[in-house]
Amino acid sequence: MTEPDLWLTPGRDAGPAIDALVSAYGGRRAGLAGLVAALPREGRRLRRTLSPGLAARRSWTWQGPDRRDHFCWPRGGTSSADAAVGAAEAPVPGRVLMVSWYAKTMPDEPTQPGGQGSRISVVDLETRRYDHVLLVRAQADGSWKPLQVHAGGIAWVGSWLHVAATAKGFWSARVDDVVEVPAGRRAETFGHRWVLPVRRGHAAGSGEGVEPLRYSFLSVDASPASPASPAAPGTGPELVVGEYARGRRTRRLARFALTPEGAPVVGDDGRARPLSVHDSGVAGMQGAVVSRGRWHVTTSHGPWTPGTLVTGASPDAADPWRPRRWATPMGPEDLAVWPGDIPADDRLWTVTEHPRRRWICELRVPR
Numbered sequence: 001m002t003e004p005d006l007w008l009t010p011g012r013d014a015g016p017a018i019d020a021l022v023s024a025y026g027g028r029r030a031g032l033a034g035l036v037a038a039l040p041r042e043g044r045r046l047r048r049t050l051s052p053g054l055a056a057r058r059s060w061t062w063q064g065p066d067r068r069d070h071f072c073w074p075r076g077g078t079s080s081a082d083a084a085v086g087a088a089e090a091p092v093p094g095r096v097l098m099v100s101w102y103a104k105t106m107p108d109e110p111t112q113p114g115g116q117g118s119r120i121s122v123v124d125l126e127t128r129r130y131d132h133v134l135l136v137r138a139q140a141d142g143s144w145k146p147l148q149v150h151a152g153g154i155a156w157v158g159s160w161l162h163v164a165a166t167a168k169g170f171w172s173a174r175v176d177d178v179v180e181v182p183a184g185r186r187a188e189t190f191g192h193r194w195v196l197p198v199r200r201g202h203a204a205g206s207g208e209g210v211e212p213l214r215y216s217f218l219s220v221d222a223s224p225a226s227p228a229s230p231a232a233p234g235t236g237p238e239l240v241v242g243e244y245a246r247g248r249r250t251r252r253l254a255r256f257a258l259t260p261e262g263a264p265v266v267g268d269d270g271r272a273r274p275l276s277v278h279d280s281g282v283a284g285m286q287g288a289v290v291s292r293g294r295w296h297v298t299t300s301h302g303p304w305t306p307g308t309l310v311t312g313a314s315p316d317a318a319d320p321w322r323p324r325r326w327a328t329p330m331g332p333e334d335l336a337v338w339p340g341d342i343p344a345d346d347r348l349w350t351v352t353e354h355p356r357r358r359w360i361c362e363l364r365v366p367r
Contacts, residue, residue, distance in 0.1 A: 005207030006254070007271040008169055008264060011200045017138035018177055018197045024142035025179050025195075032175035033092045035122055035194055039129040046128040046360065052306045055327040055363040057347065060128065067358050072119065074351045074358060076100035076154035076164065076334040077287075082220040083156040083175075085237045091159055091175065095125040097360065099351050100151035100163060100334075101132075116190050117146025118163065120154070123360070133178060134189050135163065135171075138197040147171060147198055153217030153287060153334040155239055157262030161196075162239065164215045169204035172263070173197065202264060202272065213254060213277075216244035217334050221255065221290040236260040241274075242281060242288045242297075251281035253288055253295075253315055278315035287335035291346055291365060297321070298332040303354040307332035311366045324366060328352070329359050343367070 022029055030038070044063050051059035061067055080096040103116040116134070123130040135151075136144035149165040156162075156175070163171045178196050181189050189195055206212040221238040236258045245251040254274040257265040264272035281288070284299040286307075297310040309327035312320040331352040338347045348363040 004210045004277055006210060006213050006277065007205045007273045008202040008256070009205055009271050010202050010264065010266060013200050014138055014197065015199065017140050018199065020140060020142040021136075021138040021144055021195075021197055022177075022179055025181055025185070028180075029176060030178050030180045030194070032096075032122065032178050034180070035131065035133070035178050036092055036094070036096060036124050038180075039124055039127070039131055041129070044130050046123060046130060048128075049359070051329045051359045051361055053326065053328045053361060053363070054306075055309055055324065055366070056329065056361050057364050058362045059329070059359045061359055068355050070104070070355050072101045072103050072116070073353050074099055074101050074121075074333060075151045075353070076217065077336045077349055077351045077360075078154045078156040078161075078220070078334075079336050079338060079349065080156070081338045082222075082336060083158060085157065085220060085222040097123040097125055097349065098154060098156055098161070099123065099360065100154045102149065102151045115146060115148075117148040118151040119192070120161070120196065131194065132192055133194040133196045134192040135173070136195050136197050144195065144197065150216075152244065153215075153219065153242075155218040155220045157220055157237060157239075157258055158260075160262035162218055163198070164218050164241075165201070166214050166216060167204065167212060168215075169202045170215050170218065171198040171201050174199055205271070211250055213241065213252060213274075214243045214245075214250075215241055217242050217285070217287045219287065219289040219335060219337075222337070222339065236262065238275065239264065240288060240290055242285050244285055246283050250279070251283060251285060253278040253281045280315045280320060282310050282321055286333045287350065289335045289337050289348065291337045291339070291348070292343055295320075296335060296348060296365070298328060298335055298350055300331050300333075303330055303357060306330050307352075309348075309363065309366065322366075327366075328363065329361055330354060330357055332361075338362075
């Protein structure tokens with residue numbers, strides 16, 4: 001483990017611009033709880049199905065248009081179990097999963113250069129109903145611009161939702177800011193009923209000679225009190241950050257302290273610095289989580305071969321990683337943990353990306 005000169009600089013809060021956006025769309029925030037309560041019975045719904053993967057316990061797939069879509073691709077995953085860590089009360093009732101997507105540029109659709117940006121799917125796991133929420137950047141005049149990031153990982157802590165932005169760091173939104181778009185204006189939001197404006201960006205920075213950290217994926221570690229990661233007093237859970245890379249590029253894993261409310265802990269210099277940085281991540285990492293002190297990492301092998309789940313006690317151990325081939329469906333992405341009352345009841349969640357082979361998959365935790 002090393003401690004290179006890396007940091008995040010939080011941007012200005014976009015609260016006034018968000019207020020203007022809310023006013024432009026009717027003057028009321030629905031919030032995430034309002035969205036979940038309004039999911040229509042006849043709307044989008046996950047379908048229980050089988051999937052490849054030796055560690056797969058249960059799997060669901062999207063409705064046909066989302067399952068086949070070559071334009072929008074699933075990337076990150078987080079749940080209300082993450083959000084409830086350290087919270088006085090659950091941020092929403094029931095069990096909720098969130099999945100991020102980003103819009104690709106399609107060679108046969110030159111007029112659609114990824115212009116829709118990124119979105120979040122909110123899934124009520126009790127009813128399996130879901131809907132999409134467009135991520136936007138609010139403007140002072142009440143208008144907005146799409147949030148155009150890869151969204152390779154998301155982390156929901158308290159009322160904060162953090163969205164990975166690769167070389168740019170990550171963006172943060174408050175789930176209470178979800179706004180319902182009036183029916184007559186949904187054409188301007190690409191058909192979305194809901195929008196979620198981001199509050200601020202956290203810009204990645206580094207010292208001279210240090211390669212900037214790429215925020216490829218994110219997750220929440222609910223148990224940061226360990227010798228390898230001494231969280232500051234008064235902090236909440238930790239944000240786990242990792243880099244996707246193959247070849248000679250860095251593939252680091254880092255941890256940042258979060259406040260009990262879920263925001264990055266900022267020092268006297270106005271910057272958030274990692275508590276630890278590990279240099280020995282796995283090639284091709286798509287997601288990483290820490291569960292009860294053990295690391296779990298997904299890697300993918302293209303659209304036709306099931307993915308690998310890699311487990312280890314520490315990235316800096318002499319022989320840190322134990323790969324389990326064919327553990328996940330093909331194309332696994334981000335990971336999240338749903339803890340049980342005992343270790344045997346813990347579950348991992350991942351989402352897969354390839355059209356017609358898209359699953360939300362609950363995995364058994366390797367021991």
